[in-house]
Amino acid sequence: MTWTNSKDTTLRERAMAVIPNGMYGHQSVMLLPDDYPQFFDRAQGAYLWDADGNRYVDFLCGYGPNLFGYGHAGIDQAYVDQMKRGDTMTGPGPVMVELAETLVAQVSHADWAMFCKNGTDATTMAMMIARNFTQKKTIVLAKGAYHGAQPWCTPLKNGTTPSDRAHQVFYEYNDVESLEAAVREAGSDLAAIFASPIKHDTFVDQELPDPEYARRARELCDEHGALLIVDDVRAGFRLARDCGWSLVGVKPDLSSWGKAIANGHPISALLGADIARFAAATIYATGSYWFSAAPMAASLATLKLIRETDYLERTITLGERLRSGLGEAASRHGFGLRQTGPAQMPLIMVDDDPTGAKGYFWNNALLKRGVYFHPWHNMFMTSAMTDADIDHAIEAADDAFKLLKAAGPLEPVAKLEFLHAVAG
Numbered sequence: 001m002t003w004t005n006s007k008d009t010t011l012r013e014r015a016m017a018v019i020p021n022g023m024y025g026h027q028s029v030m031l032l033p034d035d036y037p038q039f040f041d042r043a044q045g046a047y048l049w050d051a052d053g054n055r056y057v058d059f060l061c062g063y064g065p066n067l068f069g070y071g072h073a074g075i076d077q078a079y080v081d082q083m084k085r086g087d088t089m090t091g092p093g094p095v096m097v098e099l100a101e102t103l104v105a106q107v108s109h110a111d112w113a114m115f116c117k118n119g120t121d122a123t124t125m126a127m128m129i130a131r132n133f134t135q136k137k138t139i140v141l142a143k144g145a146y147h148g149a150q151p152w153c154t155p156l157k158n159g160t161t162p163s164d165r166a167h168q169v170f171y172e173y174n175d176v177e178s179l180e181a182a183v184r185e186a187g188s189d190l191a192a193i194f195a196s197p198i199k200h201d202t203f204v205d206q207e208l209p210d211p212e213y214a215r216r217a218r219e220l221c222d223e224h225g226a227l228l229i230v231d232d233v234r235a236g237f238r239l240a241r242d243c244g245w246s247l248v249g250v251k252p253d254l255s256s257w258g259k260a261i262a263n264g265h266p267i268s269a270l271l272g273a274d275i276a277r278f279a280a281a282t283i284y285a286t287g288s289y290w291f292s293a294a295p296m297a298a299s300l301a302t303l304k305l306i307r308e309t310d311y312l313e314r315t316i317t318l319g320e321r322l323r324s325g326l327g328e329a330a331s332r333h334g335f336g337l338r339q340t341g342p343a344q345m346p347l348i349m350v351d352d353d354p355t356g357a358k359g360y361f362w363n364n365a366l367l368k369r370g371v372y373f374h375p376w377h378n379m380f381m382t383s384a385m386t387d388a389d390i391d392h393a394i395e396a397a398d399d400a401f402k403l404l405k406a407a408g409p410l411e412p413v414a415k416l417e418f419l420h421a422v423a424g
């Protein structure tokens, strides 16, 4: 089928009139190559169809939730069955207790669970619980890490006040000295250290956690009576069947979850150790949809698959196949690729590309060949992908490199100029 985008163009024009700037947040394609579709018609398994009917192997997986495939029959059946019995009711269903029991059994540091809707709800509650627990204010965070879109953590400061960001000190991920310096700066006011399980910031190479850094974060929290918070919203159950830092042998006091825990159904969670139970019980946190039963049933079905299938090993194997195939394709055409992070959550950037022009060109060419990649955000594998999907992506990448080589020097990407301004 020939690639067209006339329906998307019309939808964008209509959206411009009734949605601020046509779209907002990280799912706005404003910072992606111009041809990237903004609106999607449907999704199934590993595939996504845009409003014009173009099909893509989707390596964004809904920015993380798609772990077992879009529209997974078993998970969706659990959702529908519960929805028919009752979803958003005057109180939660028995399924809430079962889900809390299941997560507590599954995640080794957890003794209790609370449920909410978005990852930001969970990270915000984590911060409040740490402040309630310590009766202190300062949180220490890794520079550039994303923890959500509330005034205290949104990456764009418009509409926030300096006081929303008060009592925050930043450190460099994986850098023990800078972590220690941040904790020193917090002084006697340290409430928590936040860490992502891996460094998965946008625009920069990903990093696995250095065990020494993770252990030091634990020690510093223990020395200061503060809480260690691991934000597993994006990487949860993609690195391990336990908390992400189980891989480096470090147990946090609190961990925040979302995205993959219900394969895309709207639910997030905060898990905690006994030490923080009373502090968690004495903050006020709620939402009209936080106790809806159907997403909880979907989460239970997802967790069963997490326990009982080889999804994790499968996504790693698929990711490794992609990584080596892309590496070979790049060098065949004289390009370098920086493929960082775990194979099942790859960030792929074209090397020697200071303005982003090569990456944009290459990603756009992949898009036109039915492969949805992202030029500067980490991607995700879903266990619904097949070897044939990966091989299709590698073939498309090979073609795209050929085109990139033929294109010669490229103009800098105007929409990314703000990055260079920031970098100075």
Ligand SMILES: Cc1ncc(COP(=O)(O)O)c(C=O)c1O
Binding pocket: 063, 117, 118, 119, 120, 121, 123, 146, 147, 148, 149, 196, 231, 232, 233, 234, 235, 258, 259
């Ligand atoms: C690490 C991390 N924390 C928190 C969030 C916020 O989650 P949500 O967008 O569901 O509020 C995200 C979302 O991408 C995330 O990646």
